[in-house]
Amino acid sequence: MRQILHIDLDYFYAQLEMKRNPKLRKKPVVVCMFSGRSEDSGAVATASYEARELGIHAGMPIIQAKRLGKEAIFLPADREHYSRVSERIMDILQEYDEDLEQVSIDEAYLDISNRNPGNLAKEIKDKIKQQEGLTCSIGIGPNKLIAKMASGTNKPDGLTIVKENEIRGFLKDLPVKKLFSVGPKTEKELNDLGVKTIGDLAKFPKEKLVQMFGGKRGRDLHNYANGIDERPVEPREKQQLSRLASLKEDTDDVDKVKDLLRSLSKSLYERTKKEGVTFKTITFHAIDNRLQMYSRSRTIDESKDLKAIEKTGEKLAEEFLKENPDIILRRIGIRVSNLSRSRKQKSLGEF
DNA sequence: CGACGTGTAAC
DNA sequence: CCTTTTACACGTCG
Numbered sequence: 001m002r003q004i005l006h007i008d009l010d011y012f013y014a015q016l017e018m019k020r021n022p023k024l025r026k027k028p029v030v031v032c033m034f035s036g037r038s039e040d041s042g043a044v045a046t047a048s049y050e051a052r053e054l055g056i057h058a059g060m061p062i063i064q065a066k067r068l069g070k071e072a073i074f075l076p077a078d079r080e081h082y083s084r085v086s087e088r089i090m091d092i093l094q095e096y097d098e099d100l101e102q103v104s105i106d107e108a109y110l111d112i113s114n115r116n117p118g119n120l121a122k123e124i125k126d127k128i129k130q131q132e133g134l135t136c137s138i139g140i141g142p143n144k145l146i147a148k149m150a151s152g153t154n155k156p157d158g159l160t161i162v163k164e165n166e167i168r169g170f171l172k173d174l175p176v177k178k179l180f181s182v183g184p185k186t187e188k189e190l191n192d193l194g195v196k197t198i199g200d201l202a203k204f205p206k207e208k209l210v211q212m213f214g215g216k217r218g219r220d221l222h223n224y225a226n227g228i229d230e231r232p233v234e235p236r237e238k239q240q241l242s243r244l245a246s247l248k249e250d251t252d253d254v255d256k257v258k259d260l261l262r263s264l265s266k267s268l269y270e271r272t273k274k275e276g277v278t279f280k281t282i283t284f285h286a287i288d289n290r291l292q293m294y295s296r297s298r299t300i301d302e303s304k305d306l307k308a309i310e311k312t313g314e315k316l317a318e319e320f321l322k323e324n325p326d327i328i329l330r331r332i333g334i335r336v337s338n339l340s341r342s343r344k345q346k347s348l349g350e351f
Numbered sequence: 352c353g354a355c356g357t358g359t360a361a362c
Numbered sequence: 363c364c365t366t367t368t369a370c371a372c373g374t375c376g
Contacts, residue, residue, distance in 0.1 A: 033365040043365040045362095058362080061363045079366090104362050104368080183360045216371065217359095236369090244366060281354085291364065295356060331365085338354095 001164065003117050004233060005110045006139045006147035007093065007124065010156035012106035013046040013082055017075055019133055028054055028072035032062050035246040040066060045077050049156065085132065092127055096120065101233045109144055111233040121159050142167070145180055145229035167227035172199035179224055186213075186221075201225035237339075238275060242285070243268040244333030250289045252328050254321050261313050264334045269306040277339040278304040284316035285333035294327075296320050297335075304342055309334065 009015070013031040018024045028051035034042040040063045047056045047065075054069035062074065086105045094100045097110035112120055117140045128134055137158040139150025146167060150160040162170050171179075177187040179198050189212070195201050202225040210218030223229065243264040247256065261284075272279065283297035296316040300308060313334045321327075 035365060041363085041365095043363095045365075059365085061365095063363065077365090107362075181360070185359060214372065239369065240367090242367060246365080283355090293357075297355060299354060333366090335367095 001113070002111065002142055003113045003115065004141060004144050004147040005112045005117065005121060005124075006141075006144065006151040007108055007110070007136050008138075008151045008155075009086075009089065009106040009128075009134060009136045011046050011048050012086075013077055014048040014051070015134055016082055016085060018048065020081075024073060026050060028056070028069055030056055030062075030065055030069075030072050030074045031077050032065075032074055033077050034062070037246050037248055041246075085134075089128060089132060089134070092131060093124070096124060097233075099233060099235055101235060103236075109147065109233045112140070117161055118159075121161075125157075125159065143227075143229035144231050144233065145224055146170070146227060148180055149178070171202070171225070171227055172197065174198045176201055176225075179221075181220060181224060189213075198225050238277065239339065240335055240337035241268060241271050241275065241277070241279075241339070242283075242333055242335035243271075244285060244331060246331045247329060250328045250330050252321060252325070254318060257317050257321065257329060257332055258314055260332060261317055261334060262310060264332070265309045265313055266306065268334055268336065269309055272304065272336060276342050277336075278302050278342045279309075279336035279340075280338035281336065282309055282312040282316070283335040283337065284313050284320060285331075285335060286317075286320060286327070286329055287331040289328045289330045291330070294320065294324075297337075299338065302340065309336060 014029045017029055017031060029048040030044055030051050031046045032042055033045050042062045044056060044058050044060045044062060044065050046058055051069065051072050054072060056065045056068050056072065082105060090102055090108065093108055093110060097112065099111065101109040121138045121140060125136060125138065128136055135157040137151050137155045139147045139160050141147040141150050141162040142164050146162050150162045154160045174197060176182050176190050176195060176198055190201060195204055201221065206222040209221050213221060245260060245264055247260060280302050281297055281299045283295050286294045296319060298312050298316060300312060
């Protein structure tokens with residue numbers, strides 16, 4: 001029987017800001033991604049629990065958050081700092097399972113089969129507290145799905161263990177939206193079928209789900225609702241790297257688009273160097289003033305050069321704007337994919 | 352089958 | 363009013 005541990009750093013960005021400035025402790029702290037197009041444009045990245053009590057949540061427009069809580073403290077996200085701390089924490093976790101699966105900057109899975117889950121989880125929490133002064137929430141279960149959902153049930157600073165025979169009861173009465181992989185669209189589709197809880201979904205005919213959502217998705221929904229998840233814990237290879245930003249103002253001017261695209265390309269190139277990857281596919285991304293998304297991509301001979309990103313990106317942008325003269329752009333992005341580890345990457349030690 | 356474009360989801 | 367970054371499924375086309 002597998003034992004999987006999921007760890008989630010609590011309100012990560014806001015907690016780090018409180019650690020950097022202890023005067024912020026116990027205050028409503030809102031870490032923001034300012035887009036730069038106007039004073040308060042942008043979205044909330046993370047809200048402290050005190051800010052959440054004011055109704056402020058991640059993903060919310062900053063302007064709206066300010067209406068809810070004038071008194072809250074709004075800080076710009078310092079992602080470089082957060083990344084550095086995250087790396088140190090992932091290093092700690094790797095000592096417990098070298099095949100750690102990092103899911104995001106503040107989340108990871110460990111396969112802890114054949115160990116004492118409770119003791120191990122407490123040890124990990126203590127170590128992160130002691131070395132970084134941070135709290136986290138941990139969930140443990142027979143698979144990744146249950147571990148992940150368990151870590152979310154008791155926050156912050158939680159520890160939740162769900163045993164095999166408890167899975168059904170754990171899931172049964174939760175709204176479908178709470179099931180991992182069910183977002184707003186799927187929730188709506190399921191609700192329209194009268195499927196409100198995960199228990200309802202578990203009983204729903206599998207063939208109908210497959211018919212509605214497609215083979216893989218239909219099966220996943222059925223299995224997840226029944227607490228079944230065979231996905232292994234495995235280190236993730238980066239599949240793609242990208243940079244996205246808002247234009248200062250909406251535009252269809254090729255030159256304005258190209259200017260921003262150049263700076264995004266440069267930043268993306270630096271990232272490919274740091275990761276030590278080569279790429280074959282370059283994608284230009286566009287989001288128009290009605291928030292409709294588009295992409296144009298091209299596959300080239302394997303490359304690691306800035307020029308390849310810049311030139312291909314510009315061509316794709318030009319073509320896109322020429323084909324769509326009526327579209328007004330709001331945000332653009334550049335992405336590389338089809339990645340390979342480049343031969344001679346500087347080892348971390350040389351850095 | 353690979354390349355390309357879109358949609359959904361998670362953080 | 364609406365950020366950033368990543369993953370992956372699926373349909374289509376040649």
